[in-house]
Amino acid sequence: MSSALVWFRRDLRDFDHAALFHALKNYQKVFCVFIFDSTILDALPTRSDRRVEFIHGSVLELDAALRVKGGGLIVRHGPATEVVPALAASLGVTAVLANRDYEPQALARDAEVAERLRLLGVSFADFKDQVIFEKSEVLTQGNSPFSVFTPYKRAWLKTLTDFHLKAYPVDKYAVHLAAPAAGETIPTLAELGFTSTNLGELGIVPGMAGGRKLFDDFLKRIARYKVRRDFPAVKGVSYLSVHLRFGTVSIRELARAAHAIGGEGAETWLSELVWRDFYFQILWHHPRVVGVSFRPEYDKVVWDDAPDLFAAWCEGRTGYPIVDAAMRQINHSGFMHNRLRMIVASFLTKDLGVDWRLGERYFADQLNDFDLSANNGGWQWAASTGCDAQPYFRIFNPVTQSERFDPDGVFIRKYLPELAKVPDKYIHAPWTLPPIDQKLAGCVIGTDYPAPIVDHAKARELTLARFGVVKGATE
Incomplete structure (x- = not known):
């Protein structure tokens, strides 16, 4: 029986998920893993980090959602470059699938994981998921990357079709999800070496449920986004940025809704999503900007x-x-x-x-x-x-x-x-x-x-x- 491992990173949802869809469609048995990467966590300046608590809550929710579908989440704490190959070997999978990251350190990490997997006879594949357009999918007429937003936006909108906004039908193939071994548990925040923050008192709800609630609320206000978005004392923005960052919402669903609604409010918000793609492609084509001026x-x-x-x-x-x-x-x-x-x-x-x-x-x-x-x-x-x-x-x-x-x-x-x-x-x-x-x-x-x-x-x-x-x- 062919089997694969889906490695969740900044895509903590069980729906409209590129890597999960491709794995479920092409393999008979699909395991899911999330790694609290010690390489990243150990570099944080404090042991009380709202992002770690947000991720932890989102992982708990994702595990529960996958279990309802017959699967579940294997959770590990350690260096991802070591944990992923070791887990792939112990599970006997033939492939590891993940959604693509574009940051220089993440690219280096993925390259190292891919090489270690290759030596084990295991393939590695990644997929576009956190953006609508990536890398060189939107270029100037001279076939070079854009460095000015407005012409990039025009080309982005001209390139956009319904296909780019279509959701991946994960549930259609969910029967192939594999449950974790009996006794698998998710480490607590304390076991990860972190303490609780004020996330709860701030009213920030992690996970897919938190993202859904915010998005549903914003859709009621999106028509007024353009006129209200610049006033910090007013409830004018979506507050979805942390959910976009950790993938508890789908960028395709958000862009599809804004594109369908139309009007100045929705169009202005869609422009903000285009800005997001714009900066991703800048980082991809010009990774030097991490430490030096673009100009x-x-x-x-x-x-x-x-x-x-x-x-x-x-x-x-x-x-x-x-x-x-x-x-x-x-x-x-x-x-x-x-x-x-x-x-x-x-x-x-x-x-x-x-x-x-x-x-x-x-x-x-x-x-x-x-x-x-x-x-x-x-x-x-x-x-x-x-x-x-x-x-x-x-x-x-x-x-x-x-x-x-x-x-x-x-x-x-x-x-x-x-x-x-x-x-x-x-x-x-x-x-x-x-x-x-x-x-x-x-x-x-x-x-x-x-x-x-x-x-x-x-x-x-x-x-x-x-x-x-x-x-x-x-x-």
């Missing part, structure tokens, strides 16, 4: 060595309320609204003059939805070093951004309770509040809330000079 000339930019300023940014004590509230949000919840990501990234690089790579790494540690391609792309966009980036001379003013996108200070007050009694007129720049009124509001600048650590107007001039030197040298 090499901007590696000559001289950033300031300012650990105190960087620490103030990380801890939400810059004196600019919209920046500080956003940083307190990410530190507390692992989530940050997309508009705020742009504001704080611009502030770190353009107001504080700090290297974008430091901010990128901080987000990588903090974000529940951390995804290398999108995180790198977003940071390089804000720093003006990336593909299709914000021009270096367009610099966000944190006060005017705050006034525009949190006009009543609702978001600011949620995360900065010390500003609760500051009048709306001054909430975006509380240092302009007269001293007597600061005392009346219980918020004396420099005591109850920090004074601005940098003057935006002066910082803007420094940034123009910083980039101008490089720009002048390359023209």
Whole structure:
């Protein structure tokens, strides 16, 4: 009897799953495995990580769902490069199937696994699953990868057909699922060396059920997405990013729904999914962006060595309320609204003059939805070093951004309770509040809330000079 092993990674669902479908269709007996990869876990900066808890909860749910279908999940803890070949050998399978990853470290891992399997006489195959279009499926007329989003989006939409959005009918072949051996258990968080976080009190529900609930709720609001998405105090976005990151939802189902609904709200949200594909293909074609600027000339930019300023940014004590509230949000919840990501990234690089790579790494540690391609792309966009980036001379003013996108200070007050009694007129720049009124509001600048650590107007001039030197040298 032919048998195979499906290796789950960032695709923690039992439906519309490319690798699982191909395995079930082509093999008579299909085992399923998830590995808590110690190579990844051991490198995390803390033993209390919301992402690990989210994955753990999603794995528990996936195992239960597979058992209902007659299968189940084999769960292991160790280096994936060793565990996968060893498990394949012990199960006697002839093939291992997985969904494709595009990050350089993941590609190296998969290549090592494939070689070890080859030596055992076991094949390895991977499939496109976490994107609609990958690698070189969408190219310019000159047959080269895109580096500007808008023409990429046009080509993406022109290439799209119903076939690309069609779900994989996993249930049709579920009879081939193989149950794990009796006594197989899933290690607890503690057994993995981790502790519980505030995931539950934040209301973040892991797994397919959590993703389904959010998606169903968003479909009721999607028509208003375009007009509401930039306001962090408003329920305007989908909140599905962590579910997309770990594959507890299907990108095909999401894109299919948005494409079918149409209208400015759904079309704008579909554009965000296209941005996701865009950054994946940038990472695939230009893996060097992991450590350097997409536009090499901007590696000559001289950033300031300012650990105190960087620490103030990380801890939400810059004196600019919209920046500080956003940083307190990410530190507390692992989530940050997309508009705020742009504001704080611009502030770190353009107001504080700090290297974008430091901010990128901080987000990588903090974000529940951390995804290398999108995180790198977003940071390089804000720093003006990336593909299709914000021009270096367009610099966000944190006060005017705050006034525009949190006009009543609702978001600011949620995360900065010390500003609760500051009048709306001054909430975006509380240092302009007269001293007597600061005392009346219980918020004396420099005591109850920090004074601005940098003057935006002066910082803007420094940034123009910083980039101008490089720009002048390359023209």
